[in-house]
Amino acid sequence: MSSDLWQPKISRYVDAELSEQEARAMEAHLRECPSCATEALRQARLKHETRLAGRRYTPSPQFRRKVTEKIPGIIPTRVPAPWRWQWAPILAGTVAILLAAGVLLKWSSERSQEQAHSRQLLAELTDIHVANLAASNPVDVVSSDRHTVKPWFQGKVPFSFNLPELTGSPFALVGDRLTFLNHEPGAHLTYNLGAHHISVFIFREQPELARAFSTQPGPVDVLQFHLESWSAHELRYVVMGDVSAQAIHQLAAMLQKSES
Amino acid sequence: MPLFDSLYNFAGWLAGSREEAEDLVQETYLKALKGFSSFQPGTNFRAWIFRILRNTFLTSRSGLQATRTVALDNDGGDGQETTAVAVSMETPESILLGRAGQQAIQGALEKLPVIFREVLLLCDVEEMSYQEISETISIPIGTVMSRLYRARRALREALQEKPQEASQRQAW
Numbered sequence: 001m002s003s004d005l006w007q008p009k010i011s012r013y014v015d016a017e018l019s020e021q022e023a024r025a026m027e028a029h030l031r032e033c034p035s036c037a038t039e040a041l042r043q044a045r046l047k048h049e050t051r052l053a054g055r056r057y058t059p060s061p062q063f064r065r066k067v068t069e070k071i072p073g074i075i076p077t078r079v080p081a082p083w084r085w086q087w088a089p090i091l092a093g094t095v096a097i098l099l100a101a102g103v104l105l106k107w108s109s110e111r112s113q114e115q116a117h118s119r120q121l122l123a124e125l126t127d128i129h130v131a132n133l134a135a136s137n138p139v140d141v142v143s144s145d146r147h148t149v150k151p152w153f154q155g156k157v158p159f160s161f162n163l164p165e166l167t168g169s170p171f172a173l174v175g176d177r178l179t180f181l182n183h184e185p186g187a188h189l190t191y192n193l194g195a196h197h198i199s200v201f202i203f204r205e206q207p208e209l210a211r212a213f214s215t216q217p218g219p220v221d222v223l224q225f226h227l228e229s230w231s232a233h234e235l236r237y238v239v240m241g242d243v244s245a246q247a248i249h250q251l252a253a254m255l256q257k258s259e260s
Numbered sequence: 261m262p263l264f265d266s267l268y269n270f271a272g273w274l275a276g277s278r279e280e281a282e283d284l285v286q287e288t289y290l291k292a293l294k295g296f297s298s299f300q301p302g303t304n305f306r307a308w309i310f311r312i313l314r315n316t317f318l319t320s321r322s323g324l325q326a327t328r329t330v331a332l333d334n335d336g337g338d339g340q341e342t343t344a345v346a347v348s349m350e351t352p353e354s355i356l357l358g359r360a361g362q363q364a365i366q367g368a369l370e371k372l373p374v375i376f377r378e379v380l381l382l383c384d385v386e387e388m389s390y391q392e393i394s395e396t397i398s399i400p401i402g403t404v405m406s407r408l409y410r411a412r413r414a415l416r417e418a419l420q421e422k423p424q425e426a427s428q429r430q431a432w
Binding site for chain 2: 011012015016017043046047049050051052053054055056057058059063064066067070071094097098101105109112116
């Protein structure tokens with residue numbers, strides 16, 4: 001199918017408005033069509049940036065307090081006494097429903113905020129990986145020796161980790177650099193598989209990271225990266241790259257083995 | 261207070277001033293409380309309360325002024341204009357490196373006519389579905405898609421044409 005037929009659907013795909021079947025067909029097309037993949041990426045990026053820029057206005061604590069204090073008093077003061085008692089049960093029921101709705105909405109809002117934060121963390125990590133691909137100096141320390149790479153992080157990150165022996169494997173360690181996610185320093189290791197770059201991120205485990213990487217990472221699918229993540233010894237590991245899922249899993253398994 | 265921050269942010273973008281945003285939010289909650297019986301359980305509470313806020317804005321002085329200056333021509337209902345989306349050969353790297361700053365996007369959003377700004381905010385910031393936006397603004401889903409397309413096109417054009425005209429307005 002020509003790109004012209006897919007282009008109109010891209011914005012609906014980015015807005016998660018396609019049916020599951022349509023979305024799968026779109027993902028298959030994006031893997032084969034660079035122009036549509038680029039357009040999808042561009043639209044996803046603009047949407048992401050608009051979301052961040054759009055959260056601009058925050059109510060002052062004084063205004064919040066004023067509304068909170070004022071609103072509950074409105075209905076009772078306007079109800080005449082006989083009417084009030086006559087309709088008291090209904091009013092109480094309404095207030096109970098409103099309170100329940102409030103609690104539910106608060107829970108829903110908190111959950112929605114958590115999900116938004118998770119997506120943001122995934123997007124940030126993907127940005128770091130993509131920026132690394134584009135950087136002229138993708139690593140601070142160029143070394144294929146794990147015994148050089150690991151000590152470099154001493155004093156830079158608040159944890160220690162082990163790296164696997166790569167002899168006999170198709171992977172090659174390129175180097176490392178310090179990175180940050182969710183205000184925490186972490187290790188960013190770069191491995192090569194042929195001409196492909198694979199990023200390995202190691203951070204101290206946080207509830208936000210555990211939540212972000214516990215579900216299927218949708219935005220990463222858009223960028224056609226494969227990702228594998230796990231938690232061990234209070235550390236969060238993320239392996240990300242454009243190689244096959246099997247290759248990502250193989251490197252992830254080697255890292256897990258080195259930790260055990 | 262349900263959706264307080266979201267409503268305030270939306271009101272800020274619609275009204276453009278702190279005082280008006282506060283008035284809008286306060287009036288919205290009053291109307292919501294008074295008209296809570298008209299809310300049908302099982303329907304979308306968020307769309308309902310955002311609709312109250314939007315209608316309150318539209319009947320305010322600045323709302324009337326904003327909508328008077330907006331041409332509602334070619335407000336297609338089928339979203340078919342999306343066939344005209346241009347294909348760019350930008351790479352992920354160029355997008356990443358060349359992306360506009362938040363101030364530039366905020367400046368571009370400010371300049372959008374209110375009918376485009378509101379759909380963009382509801383879709384991208386509030387993450388509403390097309391159906392929810394349709395319920396909030398009381399327009400068909402096709403028109404939602406059409407307005408979204410035109411809003412994003414205008415946003416892109418504004419960012420490409422005058423990236424240096426980033427908004428100097430400070431967030432509150």
